[in-house]
Amino acid sequence: MNENKQNICPECGSTNLVVDNERAEISCKRCGLVIEESIIDQGAEYRAFDHDQYMKRTRVGAPTIYGIADKGLPTDIAFKNKDANGNKVPERNIYQMHRLRKLNKRMRISRTGERNLAIALSELNRKSSLLGIPRSIREDAALIYRNAAKNGLVRGRSIESIVAVSLYISCRRANIPRTLDEIAEVFNITRKRLGKNYRFISRELKIKLNPTSPADYVPRFATLLGVSDKVQVMAIKIIDDAINKGLINGKEPTGVSATSLYIASILLNEKRTQKQISEIAGVTEVTIRNRYKEFCENLDLRIF
C-alpha cells in the first residue's frame, strides 16, 4: 500500500527512512527526524494502468528541496542604472534605485539568517530528543544559540557545533550535565572541537558555569543502571563525605559518581559490576578501582 510515498527526508535528503508501525511513525535513520507521526496512505488512490493515469491519480507531488537558499537564483539588482529594457533610468529615480538595491540586499541577508536559525532549531530539537533533554532546557539552549548568532559568533563555525555548545551549556546550567563526550557523540564532532567552541562561546557571551558536582550525575546514571532510589541516596551521601574529606579535588566528576554508585550498589545488595557502571558513566574500570581504593582507605563506609 505504501509503495508510492516519498522516500526522502526533507531535512537531510537521506533516503534511509525507517517505518515504525507500532508507533505509527516514519523517521529518518540518518538524522533522526520524525517525518510522519500518524502514517496515512500516501499512495495512489486507484490502481494505475499507464503513466497518464498514474500521474493523475497520485496524491503527492515531487519532493521539495529545502537545501538551497533562494533555490539557487540570484536576485541582486544590477548596478547599471538601466531598466529591464535597457533604457536609462531617469535622473530623478536613481536615488530610488539605490534604496531598492540596499533593501533587497538586507532582506536577503535577514532571510538567510532566519533560515540558519530554523536549521539550528530543528537540529536542536532532534538531538535533544536523542539525548532525552527536557523542553525547558531546549529553550534555554535556543536562547544561547540566538545570542551567539546575534553576536556573529556562528560565522566561521558550523551551525551544528554551536548548537552542540548551546546544549552543553544549558544542561550544565540546569544541573543535569552531559559530558563533552556524550554531546560530541550525537553531534558527530570531536570532544576537542566541542571543548574549544565551548570555551570560545562562554568567553564571548560571558557565561560563567559552576564546576559540575559528581552528585549531578547520580540520578541519570542510577536510572540507566536500573538501581533503586535508596542506592541514589546513599551514593550522594558518599559523595558528600568524599567532598568534605577533600578526596575529589581534580578528579573527574563522572568517575567519582560512578564509584559512589558502585559502592552504594554493593552495600545495598543491588550490585552492579565495574564494567556495567564504567560503560554508563563513560570512564574505565581502572578509574573506578582507583577511586574505590581511595574511598575505602579514607572513608568509613560502615556508617552508611
Place this chain on the structure above:
DNA sequence: AAGACGAAAGTGGTTGA
C-alpha cells in the same frame, strides 16, 4: 568463566617558568 585487581606505558590537558 566472569569479575576484580593492579602494574606499566601511553594520551591529552593544565600549569608554571
Place this chain on the structure above:
DNA sequence: TCAACAACTTTCGTCTT
C-alpha cells in the same frame, strides 16, 4: 613555548569467586 605534572586510558597478566 616548552617541560613537568596529574588524571585518565589502554593493555595485559594474575588472582578470586
